[in-house]
Amino acid sequence: MSPFDCNANKELIVRLKHDADLIQSIAELARSRGIDAGSFTAIGALKRARLGYYDQKNHEYREIKIDSPHEMASCVGNVSVSDGKPFVHAHVVLADEKGNARAGHLLEGIVFAAEVHLRQSESLKLERKYDEVTGLWLWDL
Template identity: 60%
Template sequence: MTDRTTFNLDKFVIARAEHGEDLIRFIERVAEKRDIKAGTFTAIGALKKATLGFYNQNSHEYQELKIDRPREMVSCIGNISLKEGKPFVHAHVVLADDNGQTIGGHLVEGTVFASEIHLKILEGPKLERKHDEKTDLSLWKYGGDDGTRGQ
């Protein structure tokens, strides 16, 4: 049996998103340019403004919260996979205001003030997203396994 669950973790990319760029679109462009089909990332820095999402499990819709003030990006983690053949970034973020109060959620968009990204490339099988009937989300799908990847 061929092991399709192992990824090579030896390649990394570090990048700096330019002032005024959308963080999600920037990471998608990096992935497309470098032909990254699977990866994980972290980012730090600050956003000028952002839109966060919360997925309502009952209505199967994202509720959005617009943040129109500068915030420190205390934590941002995410992954890269393929959706409809193109790089797709899924990110969650925790943002802090000038009083240290935090808010977090799914990062829909974020206008960069300054950002440094550390991206780990996962070399191995394609990681693709397909529609999931139960959640109405686009989730990772692999053929015939138990929904896990790794050793």
């Protein structure tokens, strides 16, 4: 473990557009603001979503489709750079109308309403690099 000191020098808040994709919207915000490292939280609701569960043995994501409206009980993530472009990594807990929860890596989330708080770490550029052990693209620290 090699930690890096970073300061959240800039904080942005944004309301995402109805019917936008949450991941793509945050990536576009990062691109337009030149954000190479940051973290975010989001609250709101999604009309539908695609989640991923990472199969650690086979090194592949299993997709979980959610085709109905759900509340975002929690959404946290980070922004880094992969292949020169913003890379948004988010995990989410979604609750249906009965309070039943589904959770995982957010592959796609179509927004009903969402508010995002993004904290930029201006002193740091996080690049992703393929990790042979996990089969994941992880921070190159």
